[in-house]
Amino acid sequence: MxxxxxxxxxxxxxxxxxxxxxxxxxxxxxxxxxxxxxxxxxxxxxxxxxxxxxxxxxxxxxxxxRQQPTFADTGPGAGEEARRAFVEEFATLLVTAGIPRMVARVLSCLYTTDTGALTAADLVERLRVSPASVSKAVGYLADLDLLRRERSGRRERYVVDDDVWLRAWATNARVHLAWAEAAGRGVAVFGARTPAGARLAEMAEFFGRLGDDMSGGPADAAVADVLTVTAALVQVGAPVSRAALAAGLGWAADRVGAALQDAVRRPDLTGPVTVRRIRGSRYAAIARLSDEQRHALTAVVRST
Incomplete structure (x- = not known):
């Protein structure tokens, strides 16, 4: 079922x-x-x-x-000092991952309650900090989709769901793919053979692969479309527009656009060539050769 x-x-x-x-x-x-x-x-x-x-x-x-957690939501009890110490220890681990300390303390406090939900007043009392500090930390966590707000009578509660880390994982995957796409556009702006363009190309490949790995990778159909579009660019042998590719392949424009985007973002899928956005909406397949290799091959061809 x-x-x-x-x-x-x-x-x-x-x-x-x-x-x-x-x-x-x-x-x-x-x-x-x-x-x-x-x-x-x-x-x-x-x-x-x-x-x-x-x-x-x-x-x-x-x-x-697994048994129910022992960190009770209602007041101090046996082992309260040990529980407070663990909350701070857990927060310190989150800080080492780059999370601001107050944000880490709020997340740790929420995560170690039975219900995964506390009000602002609860957090102020447990962490012994100001309401303003809690408010700022809650806003930070909400922006990252690590908690949600819900009304409980006249009060607002902050809730950490069981799938909080899964949502954080998915958010990171989307961010990495967005970075890869932006870096790919930068390659077209600066030129693939410039130092800046080369760095941006490496960034696009790294974050594209990382984002795809985190989201499960492209489906087989998407990979097949990347290979077809790449082969079409090789066949044409010159920069060509998305509209021309769609007409030549008999595909919808959105399908061609998605395949080109994947090809630019994931050069590991395009074999011995790299797909680049050249001018405007034109794309080309460029062989992965150094300038020295290109010049040497050109000289050999001319001499034969």
Missing amino acids: PGGRLTHDERLGIAAGLAEGHGFAEIARGLGRPTSTVTREVARNGGARGYAADRAHRATARRAR
Whole structure:
């Protein structure tokens, strides 16, 4: 059933799909499951590169048997000092990952409550800080989609959901893909053979691959479109517009645009050539050769 827990056989299917380079959506269709189910399963169990079906199945069983947390929401009790110490220790770990300290303390405090929800007054009392500090930290976390606000009577509560880290993962994937796209546009502006263009090209490739890895990678159909568009550019042998490619291939303009975007962002998919945006909306396939190799080959061809 789509709403039931994943079976061991389904987890084996996910592992097999990842090994074959399939995207999350494609794996989910094969299992008859929502894409979000597969995305959450992989993110919780090592990511696309570290997922193992047996280990994931055992981890799920352990989570199902886990007892309720002991950090009570109501007032201090036995072990309160130890719990406060852990909140600060957890916050320090978050700070080492680049999160501002007050933001880390608020997130740690929310995450270690049974309900995962506290009011501003609760946070002020527990952390012994000013309301302004809490308000600023909550705004920071809300912008990152790491918490949500909900009304509880006349008060507002701040809630950390169980899938908070999955949402953070997905947000980072989108950010990395946006960086890759922006760097690809920069290559067209500065020129692929300039030092700035070369650095931007490396940035586009790195963040494009990282973003795709985090989101499950492009589906087989998308990779096939990249290869077809790349072959078409090689065949033409000159810069060509998106509209001309669409007309020549008999594809919709959106399909050509998506394939070109993937080709620019993921040069690891385009083999011995690199797809570059040259002028305006024109694209070209450029062989991956150094200037010295180009000159030498040109001289050899002219001499024969």
